[in-house]
Amino acid sequence: MPDHLQVNDNDELLIGGILATDLAEKYNTPLYVYDVAVMRQQMRAFKQAFANTNQDGAVAYASKAFACQAMYQVVAEEGLHLDLVSTGEIYTAVTAGFPMDRVSYNGNNKSQADLAFALDQGVGTIIVDNFVELALLQDLLAERQQTQQIIFRVVPGVSAHTHDYIQTGQVDSKFGFDLESGQAKEAYEIAQADPYLDLLGLSAHIGSQIFEEDGFELAGQRLVELCQSWHFQPAVLDLGGGFGIAYTDEHQPRRPEDLVQALIESVQRQCAERGLACPAIWIEPGRSISGPAGYSLYTVGSRKDIPGVRNYLAVDGGMGDNIRPALYQAKYQAVLANQVHGQVAETVRLVGKYCESGDVLIDEQALPQTKPGDIIAVLNTGAYGYSMASRYNRNPVPTVVFAENGCSQVVVEGETLADLTSHDRAYQLVAN
Ligand SMILES: Cc1ncc(COP(=O)(O)O)c(C=O)c1O
Numbered sequence: 001m002p003d004h005l006q007v008n009d010n011d012e013l014l015i016g017g018i019l020a021t022d023l024a025e026k027y028n029t030p031l032y033v034y035d036v037a038v039m040r041q042q043m044r045a046f047k048q049a050f051a052n053t054n055q056d057g058a059v060a061y062a063s064k065a066f067a068c069q070a071m072y073q074v075v076a077e078e079g080l081h082l083d084l085v086s087t088g089e090i091y092t093a094v095t096a097g098f099p100m101d102r103v104s105y106n107g108n109n110k111s112q113a114d115l116a117f118a119l120d121q122g123v124g125t126i127i128v129d130n131f132v133e134l135a136l137l138q139d140l141l142a143e144r145q146q147t148q149q150i151i152f153r154v155v156p157g158v159s160a161h162t163h164d165y166i167q168t169g170q171v172d173s174k175f176g177f178d179l180e181s182g183q184a185k186e187a188y189e190i191a192q193a194d195p196y197l198d199l200l201g202l203s204a205h206i207g208s209q210i211f212e213e214d215g216f217e218l219a220g221q222r223l224v225e226l227c228q229s230w231h232f233q234p235a236v237l238d239l240g241g242g243f244g245i246a247y248t249d250e251h252q253p254r255r256p257e258d259l260v261q262a263l264i265e266s267v268q269r270q271c272a273e274r275g276l277a278c279p280a281i282w283i284e285p286g287r288s289i290s291g292p293a294g295y296s297l298y299t300v301g302s303r304k305d306i307p308g309v310r311n312y313l314a315v316d317g318g319m320g321d322n323i324r325p326a327l328y329q330a331k332y333q334a335v336l337a338n339q340v341h342g343q344v345a346e347t348v349r350l351v352g353k354y355c356e357s358g359d360v361l362i363d364e365q366a367l368p369q370t371k372p373g374d375i376i377a378v379l380n381t382g383a384y385g386y387s388m389a390s391r392y393n394r395n396p397v398p399t400v401v402f403a404e405n406g407c408s409q410v411v412v413e414g415e416t417l418a419d420l421t422s423h424d425r426a427y428q429l430v431a432n
Helices: 020-027 036-052 069-077 087-095 112-120 131-144 183-193 213-230 256-273 324-328 417-421
Strands: 013-015 031-035 057-062 081-084 103-105 125-128 148-155 197-203 236-238 280-283 294-306 310-315 334-336 346-351 360-367 375-379 399-404 407-412
Touching: 013 020, 020 031, 020 294, 020 375, 020 399, 020 407, 031 036, 031 407, 036 057, 036 069, 036 256, 036 399, 069 081, 069 087, 069 407, 081 087, 087 103, 087 112, 112 131, 125 131, 131 148, 131 183, 131 197, 148 183, 148 213, 183 197, 183 213, 197 213, 213 236, 213 256, 256 280, 310 360, 324 360, 334 360, 360 375
Parallel strands: 031 399, 057 081, 057 280, 081 103, 103 125, 125 148, 148 197, 197 236, 236 280, 310 346
Antiparallel strands: 031 294, 294 310, 294 375, 334 375, 346 360, 399 407
16 A cells, blocks of 8 residues: 555545545545645655755656646645646646746647747747757747747657556657757757757656666766767756656555656766766656545446456446556556455456446456445546546546645536537538
């Protein structure tokens, strides 16, 4: 069980000091609940890693993991930066009142409209991914006679120890400028020659859910070597995110902040050995900030017991609110909210209510005896759950609640049935 799991003397699950069963009753299920204190703690732990190493830098929360205005407000309160990847995320940040100079903008296919919007909103740093984007940005800046801080995303050629779908740092990737073929150098030369481009440095992101530091260190080393070979003293090296978290008791990973501290020390060493002043180091953690803080609460519904085969237990959510198990066999664990450590009665396959056989939340979950109406909490669902939610089978996207210090509040209203049809239009062919 995660260290931060709160359980009262009656063996009931608390989230942010509130009974999970009360949250389920008040807001209905399926429900996403975030323990805000857990997120704050992780944000502070990352900042502490920089303080411990006396390293200048920034922790940019990669909000693709979980984005909404309230989350951006917490990120702002904690003094972090934001790493954003779409016009929608930028819009959310602007409307949340987030300081836009603390925003970096990633992504592999930013259109001219996307870039113009980012410039209009005063995005601090654009992380330029490819030559098409670079040319679009150059034209926009020249037209506006405006200077923009940029960073080049490069592909360090590092294969991280993780699932294939979430590897992004290897050579055969859709992201970033390639090193071997000279693309990165060419981009660097273009930036040097353009008075409107203020090149801060380089960025690399090698993948997600990574526990070993060697891949990160190698990527950091490649960036340092590259700068040295260009005689370029960067102001920033951005080492991306991807720090792994424990989804189940099988995982006993290093704490993400320890991994980051080791990485910072490694970059400091690399720079010292190569005679570079160590630049500011930026990191972009997403999952490690929001993942462990999130709970998905479901109500138990039907079941199907197949003697000698397995027991299926169905809950009122599933792949629409958490696609990760179906998408890349992600593993989770769950507890019965009113008997967290209750005596195990059976092992079930926890499934959702969507019309797909692949709608499995947890392949094998040991649980106490359950009955319809019981509340199940799937743990560590705070990253890439809500943010990847769909309306598959025309199920509304659930409510998101923040809980902290015994108080709870809706931060994203759940969709209603009326919301589901609100963008539908009756079909009536008319001559244009
Ligand atoms: C460029 C970049 N930065 C940061 C992240 C965040 O990764 P994670 O949520 O695993 O920390 C991602 C995730 O895909 C990414 O692509």
